Amino acid sequence: MSGHETEVVIVGAGQAGIAMSEHLATRGIAHVVLERSRIAERWRSERWDSLVANGPAWHDRFPGLEFDIDPDGFATKDQVAAYFEAYVRKFDLPVRTGVDVAAVRRNGGRPGFTVETSDGTWDARYVVAATGAFQHPVIPTIVPESAGLHQVHSSSYHNPEQLPEGAVLVVGAGSSGVQIADEVRRSGRAVFLSVGPHDRPPRAYRGRDFVWWLGVLNKWEAATPPLGADHVTIAVSGADGGHTVDFRDLAASGITLVGRTTAFEAGTMRFAPDLRDNITRGDANHLALLAEADAYVARNGLDLPDEHEAHHLGPLPASAIDPVLELDLEAAGVTSIVWATGYRQDYGWLHGKAVDDRGKPRQQRGVSAEAGVYFLGLPWQSRRGSSFIWGVWHDAGYVADHIAIQRTYAAHTTGPAPITGRTAEPNDTIRDESLAIAQTGAAR
Template identity: 65%
Template sequence: MPVEKVEALVVGGGQAGLAMSEHLSRAGLSHVVLERARIAERWRSERWDSLVANGPAWHDRFPGMEFPDTDPDAFPEKEKVADYFVAYAQKINAPVRCGVEVTEVRRLSGQQGFHVETTDGTFEASFVIAATGAFQTPVFPKMVPDTAGVFQLHSASYKNPGQLPEGGVLVIGAGSSGTQIADELQQAGRKVYLSVGPHGRPPRSYRGRDFVWWLGVLNKWDAEATPGVEHTTIAVSGAEGGKTVDFRRLAEGGMTLLGRTAGFENGIMRFQPDLKKNIEDGDADYLALLDEADAYVERNGLDLPVEPEAREIGPDPVCVRDPLLELDLKKEGISTILWATGFERDYGWLKVDALDETGAPKHQRGVSSEPGVYFLGLPWQTRRGSTFIWGVWFDAKYLADHMSKQRGYMIYESQAEKA
C-alpha cells in the first residue's frame, strides 16, 4: 500500500478533531482526521443513558451551527450531542475516516515531518495533532480486590440503575458524573453512599442567567492556566432541566455522604475526616460566585431579578455533622462500587519527544516541545474553557494559525537558493 501524504494529520474525531479540521480547512492546509471508532464515539458508548450536556444548547456548541430543533436553554441529550457533531462534520466537509486507529507516530529520519502507522495504511505528515483530549483511559483504582465480593465498575461503563445488582451502591467521586449518577440511583430506590472530595459547586443559574453566562461575563472562562492545576472537580448538572447540585439536599433524601476514600481492608472501606471541610469549601465557592454576580449587576445597572433564596444554606445533615470514617460493605448491604474517578491520558502511540517522564504533554498553549506536534482538548490548555465544546474551537484556531506560520518558514527559499 503506498504512503499517503498530507500536510496535517489529526488523531481523533471528537469535538477537538472536528474543530481542528474546520480551522485547517480555513487555513488551506490539506489534512485528514483519523477516528478509531465513530465521530463523537465517547458520547454514544462511554456515557450513561440519561446523560445530558452540562451546559445549555445556546452555549455548548461551535460558533458556526446551533443545535437543531432544540430550545437554546435546554440541555441536549447525549445522542443529540453526538448527532450534532456528525452533522457538523458534514457541514464543514471534514475529511474524517472512521474505524482507523493510529498505532505509531515517529519523526521521519533526515527530513521534516512524521511517519504515521495506522490500521489502514501509512501516512506522512508535516504536522500531527493529538486531538484525543485528556479523558482517554478510565482511572480505576485497584483499592478493592476482586475477592471482596462486590461488583465494581467505572462511570464510563455505567449505563443505568438496572445494570447493577440489587443492593446499595457506593459512588466514589462527587464531580459532575459521580453526583448525577448517585442522584439517579437514589431516585431509582437504591441506598446510595457518596464519597465527596474537594470540588467547585457553582449555581446552575442565578438571577435568571445560567452559570455559564456568569462565568463568561465575569471572564472566568478565559482565566489562564494556573501552574500545577490540570483539572478542578466541579459538581454541576443539566439533568432534569438543570439544577444546582446541593449535597445537603441529597442527604436529606436519604443519601449518605462520606469524605474522600482513604483505603480498604478486610471488607471495610475507610474515609478521610474531611467531609465537612469539603462541603463548606464548595459552599464558599458557590457564594463567592453569587457575590461577584451581584457586584456585576450593580456595576452595570442590569435589570435582573434578585434571588435572596439562593443564599440560603441548609443545616448540615447528620452524615456531615458526625461523618462515617469506616463502612462495612457487607453489613451495609453494598453490592456495587462505582468509581467516578475520572480519566488519565494515553499517548503511547506518540513516539516523539513531546511527553515528559509522566507521559504528560510538554507544550505551551498546545504547541508541543517537538516541532510539528500539537495537542488539543487538554484541561486548561489555554484557559479554563479549553475542554468545553466552544473552548476547544478557539484553541484549534490558535493551533491552525501557528501551523500556517510554520508552513511559511518551511517553504521559504533564499535568493541564493533560487539561483
C-alpha cells in the first residue's frame, strides 16, 4: 500500500471534521480528511427516519452556507447530510471517504505521526480526532437477551414498523427519547416513557426560538455542566414544526410516564421514585428561563409580544403523583425497549498520552496532552454549544489557531540568521525572534 504525506490528518468527515477542514483551508494549511464511510454518515444511517434538527436552519449551520429551506424551519436528517456534502463541494475540501483509520503512532526520532489506514499510511505533523462524541451506542446492562424482548438503541431505531407488535418502553427522555415515544404512540402502540433529569427550555417564547434566548442570555457560553455532569439532557423538539416539550402533554396523549429505569428481574422492570422530582426540576428550569427572558426584554426595551400563559403550568400528571415503580412487562404487553441512553467514545486507535486509562480524551479546549494531537466535536469542549453544528465550527477555529501557532514555533530557528553581504549583528537574533512573535500574532 502506498504512503502519503500532509501536515494535518483529520479523522472523521462529520460536522467536526468538515469545520476543521474549512478553517485549515482558510489558513493555507495542507491537510486531508479521512472518513471510513460517507460524509455525515451518522446523520444518514444512525438516526430515525423522521428526525429533524432541534435548532432552526438559520442557527444550526456553518457561517459559509445557508440551508436551502425556510430559515425558521427544521432540516430533516437527509437535508443535514446533503448540507455537509454541499459544504465540502463549495469549499473544495480534501475529504477522502471509504478510508478507515486503524492507528495513530508518534514517529521515533522525527516530528509528527504515522497514521495507519485501510488505504496505506499517512505521515502527518498533526492529527485531529474529529470523530465526535456519538461513536458507540450505550445500552445499559439491565435487561439480558434471555428476557426475550426486542431491544434497540435509538441510533438503530428507524420507525415503529421495525418493532414487533406490542407495547414499547422508551428509556431516556431527552430530545431523542421524547420524539421516538411520541412517534410510536401515534402509530397506535401503548408506550411507557422512562424520564430522568433534564433541562426543558421552551421551543419558542415571545416570538423568538429557544436557541436565540440561550444566545442572548449567554447560556450557550456556560463552560461546564451543572455539578460536573458529563451531559445535560435537553428535552426539546423540532418535530412537526417545533414545539415545547411538556411531559403533561405526553401523559395526556396516552403515554405512561415512569421514573428512571433501575433494574430488571424475573420479567419485571423497576423504576426509581423520582418522576415527580425530575418533572418538577425540568419545570423550574423552564420557568427560570422565561423569567430571565422577560427581564432581558424589559432591560433592553424590546417590543416582543407578551406570553403570560407560558408561565402557568398545569397540574402534574397522575403518573407523577402516584408513580409506577414496578412493571410486569409481559402483563403490560411490552415486547420492545428503545434505549435512548446516549453513546460512549472510542479512541482505541490513538496511542500515547492523548487518552487516559478509561479511554477518555485528556484535553483542554481540544488541545490534547499528546503534543500534536487534537480533539474536536466533544460535548462541552469549550462551552455548552460545542456539540451543536455552529458550536463545533467555533471550536474548530480555536484548534486551527493552535495548529497555526505551533507551525510558527516549529519553523523558528534559534541564533542569528545568516545575512548575505554584511556581518551579522547581535540584534539580528532579536529581530528574528520578533518576526516569529509577529507571525504568531498574525496566525491568531
